[in-house]
Amino acid sequence: MAKPLLEVKNLKKFFTFQRGLVKRKTFYLRAVDDVTFDLEREKTLGVVGESGCGKTTLGKTIVGLYPPDSGSITLNPNGNPINTLNPNDEELKIIRKTVQMVFQDPQSSLNPRWPVRNIVGEPLEILKLVSGRKEKESKVIELLETVGLKPEHINRYPHEFSGGQRQRIGIARALASQPDLMVLDEPTSAVDVSVQAQVLNLLKDLQKEKKMAYLFISHDLGVVHHMADEIAVQYLGQIVEYGDSEKVFNNPMHPYTKALLSALPVADPEFEAHKKRIILTGTLPNAISPPPGCRFHTRCKELVDEKKCKSECPALKEVEKNHKVACWIYDR
Numbered sequence: 001m002a003k004p005l006l007e008v009k010n011l012k013k014f015f016t017f018q019r020g021l022v023k024r025k026t027f028y029l030r031a032v033d034d035v036t037f038d039l040e041r042e043k044t045l046g047v048v049g050e051s052g053c054g055k056t057t058l059g060k061t062i063v064g065l066y067p068p069d070s071g072s073i074t075l076n077p078n079g080n081p082i083n084t085l086n087p088n089d090e091e092l093k094i095i096r097k098t099v100q101m102v103f104q105d106p107q108s109s110l111n112p113r114w115p116v117r118n119i120v121g122e123p124l125e126i127l128k129l130v131s132g133r134k135e136k137e138s139k140v141i142e143l144l145e146t147v148g149l150k151p152e153h154i155n156r157y158p159h160e161f162s163g164g165q166r167q168r169i170g171i172a173r174a175l176a177s178q179p180d181l182m183v184l185d186e187p188t189s190a191v192d193v194s195v196q197a198q199v200l201n202l203l204k205d206l207q208k209e210k211k212m213a214y215l216f217i218s219h220d221l222g223v224v225h226h227m228a229d230e231i232a233v234q235y236l237g238q239i240v241e242y243g244d245s246e247k248v249f250n251n252p253m254h255p256y257t258k259a260l261l262s263a264l265p266v267a268d269p270e271f272e273a274h275k276k277r278i279i280l281t282g283t284l285p286n287a288i289s290p291p292p293g294c295r296f297h298t299r300c301k302e303l304v305d306e307k308k309c310k311s312e313c314p315a316l317k318e319v320e321k322n323h324k325v326a327c328w329i330y331d332r
């Protein structure tokens with residue numbers, strides 16, 4: 001069987017802080033803490049979780065913007081696995097072509113002093129995908145049209161666009177290198193609902209046409225349900241539930257996933273009326289000193305074995321085919 005396009009194993013990314021006036025002490029913020037998953041070609045893995053749980057950090061580490069502290073990230077773009085942690089020059093070029101990211105906030109991720117021509121054209125030039133000005137120009141125009149923008153937009157600057165259009169520019173730039181994998185970080189959080197559907201449908205069409213895999217990051221479960229084949233639920237830097245999208249949505253197992261899903265509106269009014277809402281109490285604990293044991297125990301309403309839940313961290317275990325959960329309820 002062909003290897004998955006992306007293999008992430010035991011990935012950790014900590015941020016360090018110095019605190020204290022007299023005695024400087026180092027603290028670690030565990031933004032991504034022992035994350036393992038695979039992503040197949042042409043599939044979408046949705047990553048969900050509350051603000052601050054480490055979704056963006058995971059995405060940025062995978063595309064190489066942050067060096068990980070430990071673990072491995074392996075890409076298999078063409079039969080030869082590339083460990084992205086210490087690639088040689090040739091491999092680095094392949095990685096840059098293979099993986100691209102569309103950022104959460106298009107306002108701050110696009111250079112405001114550059115016209116669209118440069119923003120979308122830069123990767124074409126760096127990766128030497130075009131020769132000469134003419135070819136670059138026509139390729140940029142082709143990319144703009146692919147994402148539903150117009151050729152005359154080529155000379156405009158980011159501030160002259162709407163939020164949805166800016167997100168399209170980000171997508172066009174990411175598409176320039178014809179990536180196999182796109183990390184999409186909340187690609188529609190900065191736009192209103194009507195535009196959201198357009199951008200999501202564009203992404204779906206592009207995925208089919210260009211045969212790309214997506215790591216789709218969002219805290220909006222409805223959007224993720226629409227987009228993803230598989231789902232990873234992240235809590236304080238760790239994946240607590242992971243599996244086929246339908247399985248996770250129809251049969252959520254982790255108390256955290258159940259709470260997240262119970263807040264989702266359902267189309268069937270009768271079901272909606274009888275649905276039990278699980279209110280998440282308390283705030284997300286600080287990732288600098290996460291609770292011992294299961295990290296969710298401070299907010300969990302289903303503690304099975306209080307002593308164990310508070311002292312031992314459950315591992316992610318397969319409870320049914322393609323459905324894994326990290327919870328002591330299922331691991332006794």
Ligand SMILES: Nc1ncnc2c1ncn2[C@@H]1O[C@H](COP(=O)(O)OP(=O)(O)OP(=O)(O)O)[C@@H](O)[C@H]1O
Nearest residue numbers: 015029031050051052053054055056057058219287
């Ligand atoms: N460059 C950085 N330096 C230090 N800490 C950071 C940095 N980036 C993120 N963090 C911290 O790491 C944790 C995870 O942040 P991250 O941005 O990955 O969360 P997120 O899940 O993407 O949140 P959101 O849904 O709000 O975008 C947070 O506690 C955040 O404060």
Ligand SMILES: [Mg+2]
Nearest residue numbers: 055056057104
């Ligand atoms: Mg984020």
